């Protein structure tokens with residue numbers, strides 16, 4: 001630490017752990033001393049005695065204030081009080097947190113304390129690994145404390161019959177607002193219903209939302225509310241009188257914003273990194289694709305040679321995520337490029353600076369991001385890049401008790417756009433990742449929670465694309481329709497984009513193969529299908545090129561969409577959403593509608609699916625006009641379909657569908673007669689309709705499930721180049737239906 005840094009003890013109270021009342025046990029005090037903890041932080045001084053006195057608590061405290069020990073210490077104390085050591089499968093405590101990384105961190109912090117309990121086993125239960133391994137471990141070794149993420153915890157509780165929760169003493173919900181934001185409400189409710197009512201519950205949350213309050217009402221008994229805030233906020237190192245109010249960010253934090261045109265953002269970023277070479281920095285981007293892109297681009301810039309740059313996001317494999325985090329933790333200087341996956345709770349030592357390349361979609365996340373630095377009374381700085389039209393965000397945050405000081409753009413920043421473009425020309429991977437990142441950024445921008453500040457309409461995508469160092473603008477609807485400004489973008493003229501090769505030889509080989517196969521398939525196409533090509537003027541060739549590029553961009557969109565859909569399917573499977581929510585969020589519902597019999601009314605409102613908009617554009621183009629009995633456009637689009645029945649072209653899919661239909665039919669035949677309500681009084685036709693709808697939904701889910709898993713696999717194949725785009729379209733049936 002610098003000599004002029006504030007004393008780290010400024011984040012501590014004068015209360016020693018050994019002074020707490022009720023007093024802590026000797027082994028716990030010893031473990032605290034061994035870890036170097038003598039004095040309590042305010043949240044610990046307030047919370048530990050309450051939980052130890054069998055009170056439920058809801059805790060709201062600034063980031064980095066020591067919340068983990070505030071529940072780990074009392075948890076261990078409470079468990080120590082049980083008269084006899086627990087039996088191997090008797091679960092005495094559960095700690096739930098939203099992410100794998102956070103659960104794993106809590107598990108590690110808890111270990112020295114848990115080890116003071118005789119014959120006590122704890123287990124970390126998070127997704128990403130084989131559930132079988134967890135089951136085996138529980139079976140063989142037993143487990144008395146569960147620490148994990150809601151999905152896996154719920155799964156284990158469902159699967160293992162022999163677990164005994166009757167004597168459970170304590171439940172901790174960490175980052176409760178995030179748990180709810182991430183859609184884990186159902187699992188949490190289900191977990192809570194399995195636990196005895198006579199227990200202690202601690203609910204830790206940085207933001208008190210209505211949903212958190214509801215959860216507190218449902219899961220806690222007369223909770224005591226603990227709220228601890230940093231007292232002062234300093235801007236540029238000085239506390240101004242008007243900022244001496246309670247602040248949401250740590251007192252040692254210098255919190256700034258830089259107003260910067262979109263085409264200069266990348267240059268300002270690089271300039272910042274060069275000037276802070278010896279520091280440990282976290283950079284937040286909007287999407288996983290953005291992290292992927294900057295993770296490959298930045299190391300290729302000659303000016304950043306020798307910098308340690310580590311990407312981390314939720315679409316990486318679990319092992320890679322763990323490795324990335326461990327490497328960054330171990331560095332004394334280096335750069336972590338990440339999404340909000342690493343925004344909350346993670347306690348990474350000695351982070352000097354946070355750079356928000358893009359402000360977060362959810363403004364609540366802002367304080368969590370900047371809270372990765374200036375922890376426990378240390379100093380740190382944070383800077384957020386804002387576009388000139390986003391400046392109102394500064395005032396918005398001020399009202400939310402987050403003060404930002406202005407920092408000027410650097411005048412001597414090197415222009416890195418030509419360097420990025422050179423990297424893209426040298427490697428197709430960079431070019432493609434750039435397009436993907438850019439499209440995902442625009443999509444994510446649309447979803448900003450503060451959409452009155454971050455207005456898509458005002459976004460100058462030409463300048464943004466320039467800042468990304470793209471060689472061309474992607475063919476996305478906003479560009480095609482010129483609904484957003486493309487000014488400020490200069491396309492690269494001196495290179496044929498089709499000829500840019502992958503640096504990775506095996507990928508290029510695969511691409512060549514795909515191109516060749518495509519060419520051959522095209523040659524084999526019957527001539528009559530082809531419009532009189534030779535007679536076309538140059539302009540129509542241009543149009544054809546654009547269509548090609550459009551398809552490439554479409555694949556990128558599909559990719560993001562499919563990943564999202566796959567996640568939705570997983571959510572459905574683990575019960576986080578029900579079938580109707582799933583159907584309303586899920587595009588295949590549309591496609592499958594065509595295979596359903598009977599007239600159907602589809603109502604869409606606020607839908608943001610690119611596939612959906614594409615299907616809508618087909619409807620608008622009246623491709624499906626013969627099937628429509630009624631169409632009404634407006635903010636809600638209503639389509640009524642005539643009874644139709646389409647056969648799926650792909651034989652294996654049709655075979656699967658036939659199987660499902662057969663299973664449905666058999667299930668119908670086997671249905672016990674007594675289950676049918678008031679059968680005799682109903683006309684036969686209405687009973688038929690009711691039964692068919694029920695079974696149709698069941699069969700639909702099976703089909704959706706198989707279909708999606710299969711599509712996801714195909715998408716992966718497409719990604720690694722095992723199939724090309726036309727093959728993908730053929731196999732997924734999208735060429736036929738969309």
Ligand SMILES: Nc1ncnc2c1ncn2[C@@H]1O[C@H](COP(=O)(O)OP(=O)(O)OP(=O)(O)O)[C@@H](O)[C@H]1O
Pocket residue numbers: 012036037038039040041044062063064065066067068069344345346347371372375376
């Ligand atoms: N009493 C203490 N004395 C000294 N250091 C402490 C004490 N309590 C916690 N710490 C340290 O402070 C850091 C932050 O603690 P912790 O991660 O629990 O904070 P948090 O409130 O959960 O943060 P976030 O809101 O970001 O999740 C950790 O490195 C931890 O070791």
